[in-house]
Amino acid sequence: MVKVAPSVLSANFAHLKEDIEKIEKGQADWLHYDVMDGHFVPNISFGYSILKDVSKVTNLFLDVHLMISEPQKYCDEFIKSGANLIVFHIEAMENKEETLQLISHIKEQNVQVGISIKPNTPVDAINDYLALLDVVLVMSVEPGFGGQSFKEIALDKIKDLASRRKDNNYNYLIEVDGGINETTGKQCKEAGVDVLVAGSYVFNSEDCSQRIASLK
Ligand SMILES: O=C(CO)[C@@H](O)[C@H](O)COP(=O)(O)O
Numbered sequence: 343m344v345k346v347a348p349s350v351l352s353a354n355f356a357h358l359k360e361d362i363e364k365i366e367k368g369q370a371d372w373l374h375y376d377v378m379d380g381h382f383v384p385n386i387s388f389g390y391s392i393l394k395d396v397s398k399v400t401n402l403f404l405d406v407h408l409m410i411s412e413p414q415k416y417c418d419e420f421i422k423s424g425a426n427l428i429v430f431h432i433e434a435m436e437n438k439e440e441t442l443q444l445i446s447h448i449k450e451q452n453v454q455v456g457i458s459i460k461p462n463t464p465v466d467a468i469n470d471y472l473a474l475l476d477v478v479l480v481m482s483v484e485p486g487f488g489g490q491s492f493k494e495i496a497l498d499k500i501k502d503l504a505s506r507r508k509d510n511n512y513n514y515l516i517e518v519d520g521g522i523n524e525t526t527g528k529q530c531k532e533a534g535v536d537v538l539v540a541g542s543y544v545f546n547s548e549d550c551s552q553r554i555a556s557l558k
Pocket of ligand 1: 485522
């Protein structure tokens with residue numbers, strides 16, 4: 343069954359603990375934590391000190407999506423603050439050597455590692471790393487804001503990643519993020535996705551549990 347990872351970017355930060363309890367009660371599988379720096383993306387969200395507090399009030403798997411420049415500078419702080427998975431953007435990396443170093447560095451700390459691609463970045467851009475990854479995160483919106491519409495280009499990338507995984511015996515999970523609701527979630531599942539990230543669809547509802555169930 344597909345995993346559901348509600349994005350707390352759409353939670354109400356004035357009662358974050360209660361919102362986390364709601365998604366736990368609704369059988370969320372992961373908690374998706376979007377980090378934005380106002381440089382790699384045109385928005386600012388939250389950093390590692392809030393992640394540390396979040397990690398103290400939940401046992402959910404903490405899926406940390408770094409939408410930041412120079413992820414290698416900050417990833418250790420997120421790991422120390424409880425991240426179970428660090429996902430960084432290929433578009434934020436200078437070259438192959440730096441990317442391979444960051445993958446190894448994260449893995450050495452027994453934390454899972456993923457790479458994300460923006461809507462205009464082809465799967466080929468990360469082909470050299472697929473054998474090393476725990477997760478590939480396909481962005482189905484331009485990163486930076488919740489509440490945008492799903493871009494269908496993500497469906498072909500999900501299918502492509504599923505077929506590369508099968509042909510090469512790779513182990514990564516395929517995660518999709520942006521504009522996920524009951525309809526687009528179903529399209530992604532049919533394409534072969536493993537993890538659905540959903541922000542506004544889950545949190546902008548009186549009944550988070552029903553929304554999570556509808557995605558599963
Ligand atoms: O990373 C991002 C946005 O950059 C996402 O995780 C959003 O938070 C998803 O929000 P919805 O599109 O589901 O409202």
